[in-house]
Amino acid sequence: MAIISSQALLAASMSVSAMLGAKSVHTEIIIPTSPENVWQVLIDIERYEEWNPAITLVEGQLAVGNSVTYRFQETEEKSANISSTVKVIEPVTHLNHQGGYWGIITFDQHYWLEPHESGTKFTIHEDYTGLWVNFWDSSHTQAQYEKMATALKARVLDIY
Template sequence: MAKEIKTEILIHATPDKVWTILTNFENYPNWNPFIKSVIGEVKVGNKITVRIEPPKEKGMTLKPTVLIYEANNELRWIGRLLFPGLFDGEHKFELIDNGNGTITFRQSEKFKGIFVWFLNVENTKKGFEEMNGKLKELSE
């Protein structure tokens, strides 16, 4: 069983500017309506602590492992519930330079596992969209 959420937004800013805001994790509580905190050294192979609060849902704290951290390009982590295959979520942020002073910010997540059917993707997708909008507002 698998589900995927993909969102994107056009931002009139450089990848560097958007990346700086996106990776200033200490500032998340001040602007991010979806991801309330990211704690730990965000480096490939490290476990971090992420607090998410989808709209109209109880928040949850996850301890994903960072898979990719490429400045101005991509940040990706994978979180698991108890053990692989039960409920896995691979979260990705991508900055695509459009070469004209804009970037496309893409936020996505692939969910796999036997408990995926519990997931309300609509509220999670709304959380992604709210975060994307705030990132655009701050970057522009």
């Protein structure tokens, strides 16, 4: 009798959800400072309200396994509280949150920091799956993540 790992079950579950619908958003920016400096601003979620036009903390702390609730400002008129689970924290490199409702809409959000000849390449990449994805306009989220990346760059350069 074969034993199926929980990771294999999760991968299969995500594949089925993706068959119902899938989209992603992606943005990158070069920030002319070290990944360590960018990381310090990125993980200071209690100060997001001071600079982040897209996401502010409602409750929670960044630690693997923790639930964190953010307020996401999709448009000027539309915002929502979104809860996620912190899945990965690789200091100075990678932060990953996942959440949503399986089969309806799930998200898998990644922040990547990579050394670059001009400083740090900061990437936001988020994959969405589920039936609702077919009816959801992701362009607002794409625009907000672009604003967030630009605001992060400005904030980091103000501090460092």
